[in-house]
Every structure is written in structure tokens, then in C-alpha cells.
Amino acid sequence: MPELPEVESARAVVERGALGRRIVDVDDSDTWECRPHAPGEIREALLGRTLVAAHRRGKSMWCTTSAREGDDPTADDAEGPALGLHLGMSGRILVRGRPEADGGEEQEGGDYAGRTGDRRKEEWYRFTLRFADGGSLRLLDPRRLGRVRLDPDLTALGPDAAEVGREAFRARVGRGTLPLKARLLDQATVAGIGNLLADETLWQAHLSPLRPAGELDDDQLDHLRRVLRRCTRAAIERGGVHTGEVIGHRRAGAHCPRCGAAMTRATVGGRTTWWCPQEQV
Numbered sequence: 001m002p003e004l005p006e007v008e009s010a011r012a013v014v015e016r017g018a019l020g021r022r023i024v025d026v027d028d029s030d031t032w033e034c035r036p037h038a039p040g041e042i043r044e045a046l047l048g049r050t051l052v053a054a055h056r057r058g059k060s061m062w063c064t065t066s067a068r069e070g071d072d073p074t075a076d077d078a079e080g081p082a083l084g085l086h087l088g089m090s091g092r093i094l095v096r097g098r099p100e101a102d103g104g105e106e107q108e109g110g111d112y113a114g115r116t117g118d119r120r121k122e123e124w125y126r127f128t129l130r131f132a133d134g135g136s137l138r139l140l141d142p143r144r145l146g147r148v149r150l151d152p153d154l155t156a157l158g159p160d161a162a163e164v165g166r167e168a169f170r171a172r173v174g175r176g177t178l179p180l181k182a183r184l185l186d187q188a189t190v191a192g193i194g195n196l197l198a199d200e201t202l203w204q205a206h207l208s209p210l211r212p213a214g215e216l217d218d219d220q221l222d223h224l225r226r227v228l229r230r231c232t233r234a235a236i237e238r239g240g241v242h243t244g245e246v247i248g249h250r251r252a253g254a255h256c257p258r259c260g261a262a263m264t265r266a267t268v269g270g271r272t273t274w275w276c277p278q279e280q281v
Contacts, residue, residue, distance in 0.1 A: 002059065002087045002088075002089070002091065002110055002194075003059060003192065003193065003194035003195075003196060003197045003235075003241045004056075004058060004059060004160075004161055004162060004191075004192030004193065004194070004197065004232060004235075005197070005232060005235035005236045005240055005241055006087065006109075006110055006240050006241070007056055007058075007059050007060070007061050007087060007110070007192075008056055008162075008236050009109035009110065009236065009239070009240070010061060010085070010087060010091075010092065010093040010109035010110040011054045011055070011056040011061050011109070012054075012109060013093055013094075013095050013107045013108060013109035014051065014054040014061075014063060014085075014093060014095065014109075014137065015053075015054040016095075016107065017095035017097060017107050017135075017137075018051050018054075018063075018095045018129075018131075018137045019050070019051050019052065019053065019054065020050050020051070020052075021050060021051070021098075021131040021132065021133060021135065022048065022049070022050050022131060022132040022133075023046050023047060023048065023049055023050065023051075023129050023130070023131060023132075024047070024048075024130055024131065024132045025043075025047070025128075025129075025130040026042055026043035026046050026047065026127075026128065026129055026130070027043075027125075027127065027128040027130075028040065028041070028042040028043050028127060028148065030126045030127060030144075032144060033126040033127055033139070033141065033144060033146055033147060033148055034126075034127065034147075034148045034149070035147075035149075036149075037148075037149065037150065041150075042083075042148065042149075042150060045080065045081050045150055046065060046080065046081075046083065046129070047068075048068040048069060049065040049066050049067070049068055049080040050065065050066045051063045051064070051065055051066075051083070051129075051137075052064045052065060052066050056160070057154055057157055057159075057160045057191050057192075058157055058158075058160055058161065058187055058190075058191025058192035058193075059086075059087075059187070059191065059192055059194070060084070060086060060152065060154055060157060060191070061084070061085050061086070061087070062082045062083060062084045062085065062152055062154075063082065063083045063085070064079070064080075064082055065079070065080030065081060065082070065083060066079065066080055067079055067080065068080070081150040081151050082150065082151050082152065083148070083150065084147070084148065084149045084150070084151070084152030085127075085139060085146075085148060086146050086147035086148070086149075086152075087110050087139075087141070087146050088141055088143065088144075088145030088146035088147065089143050089145045090141060090142050090143045090145065091110050091139055091140065091141040091145070091146040092108050092109065092110030092139075092140045092141075093108065093109050093110050093137065093138070093139060093140075094106055094107070094108045094136075094137070094138045094140055095107050095108070095135070095136070095137050095138075096135045096136045096137075096138075097135050098131075098133040098134065098135050108140075110140075120140060121142075124140050124141060124142045125138045125139065125140055126139050126140075126141045126144065126146060126148070127139040127148045156187070156188055157187055157188065157191040158172060158186075158187065158188050158189050158190045158191050159172075159190060159191065160190075160191055160192055161190045161191060161192035161193050161197075161228060161232060162192065162229060162232045162233075164190055164225070166222060166225060169190070169221060169222075169224075169225045170218055170221045170222070172189045172190060173189060173190065173213055173216075173221060173224070173225075174213060174214060174216050174217075174218075174221045175213060175214050176212070176213055176214050177212045177213075177214060178212070178213050178269075179209060179210050179211065179212065179213070179268050179269065180202065180207060180208070180209055180210070180211045180212070180213045180216070181198050181199075181202060181209030181210075181268045181269050181271075181273055182213075182268055182269030182270075183213040184198045184201070184202075184228075185198055185269045185270075185271065186269075192232075193228070194241065195271045195272070195273075196241040196242065196244060196247055196250075197228075197231060197232065197235065197241045197244075198271075198273075199244075199246065199247070199250060199273060199274055199275065200231050200235075200241065200244035200245065200246055200247060201224070201227055201228045201231045202275060202280060203245075203246040203256075203275060203276060203279075203280060204227045204230070204231055204245070204246075205223060205224050205227040205228075206279050206280055206281070207220070207224060207280055207281070208275060208280045208281055209266075209268045209273050209275050209280070210266070210268060211281075231244065245257060246274075246276075249263055249274070250263065250272075250274035251263075251274075252265070254274075256276035256278065256279065258276070258279060259276065259278050259279055261276050261277060261278035261279070262277075263275065263276060264276070264277045
């Protein structure tokens, strides 16, 4: 599944290329991707509006929408619904520009956007917004694991992993007997950390994924938070969590790129986990 850095790249693409463009058509005919909405329900809610802002918390992304032209700006329902765009395991957002202004150049963000050898079948486009200027926003999702919905519920999510404060991180992560990696993967604790980002962060922090989360003292938790923020920024800048320093060594027969010890594998928090038994304690 795309993790925080991939979703942030998709959010940034929407912010750069799709805001303020009037929606003149919507293809919401994929009943699985757009569940529980009936075909045409999202279309009816969005026609004539614009995307005002693109937001993200953890792996969840949504856009606020404007009132329609001519609506009473003081009415309680003047602003439009939020449009939730969940990328699933293989989703990407593609925004085609204004043909007259920039030749219709396309930007993309999401699961390893712009990868070499990319193939795109028309049926993989599960949701489309078409704009009055001739451009579009499309959700490309080969595995059909994404989700589009109006006014998504975010109440179950903890604070964003890239923004969580020191005291909140200490209180949320440093508690209980749950293995540290399992605690980090819990989206209600901190939102946005997936399997690869967790392994990279714990390797960078020299902490075992098996260590009970409640055993860490405040200094260790502060260090872990700093490393998490650093790893997250690096993954965003480099194009995704797959660019982490230890990620290529998460396999049988591989060795720690720092000390050379054989990497260890186990299942932690329901996910395949790799770590250095020599340095991660």
C-alpha cells in the first residue's frame, strides 16, 4: 500500500495542478471504487464546483470543494462536500493540465509515480474529474483497491506521522507491551506509517521492531520521532519509501548495509519485518 510519502506526492500533484478548475463532468461509474455511492451520486455532488484545497492525514487524502456559481455564499451548505481519494495498494493520481496554457502536460503522484516501463490500460482509470479548460484528474488503480467517497470519516486516525508533536508522540507510542513496530503501524496511534517506512525508521534509529513500546524512555522516543520525520522527508524528496537505505536489504541472504550482519526476518504486527540483530536492540 502507498505510505505517507506516496500519498503526499499525490496530494502535491493535486495542489499544483487541479485546484480552482471548474468541474464539468465526473466519471463515477465504477461501483466498487466509489462504494457506497451509487453511479452518478458523486457526479451530481461535484458538477459546477472546483477543488479548493488538497489535504492529507497519514495515508488518507481529501479535497475540499467550492460552492457552485450562483449559490448563496451565506447558506449552511454553500461549500461543497469533501472528496476523499484513497490510493489503495497501487493507485496513482494523474492531473492533465490546461491544453492552451501548458500543452496538456500530465503530472502524477502516488505509488512509485513515473516508474520506468509503466503500462496503462484504459480500464484501470477508475474515477475521473473533467475540467472546463479541457484538463482532467484521474485515479489510475490497476488492482482496484482504492476508494473514492464523499465526506470521508477520519475520526479513527491518529495525528499525522510527519507532524505529530513530541508530547503526543511520547504518549501515543511509548505505552504498553505491544512490539514497537506494531505500535507504529497502528493508524489510530500515528497515521501514515506503513511496513517499509517502519522498517527504515527502526533501522535508522537502531531500535528492534520486537521491543515492547512501553520500554522506551522519553529520550529514546524523542530520538525515534526525529528519525521518523527525517526518513519521511527523505522518502518524499526521493520519490517514495522504496528509496530507503535498508529497503533493498529486506530479503533472504541480505546483510545490514552498516555492519554487515545477516538480516533477520519475522512477522511483526501482521507484516513481514526485517532488521539487523546486531545493531537494532
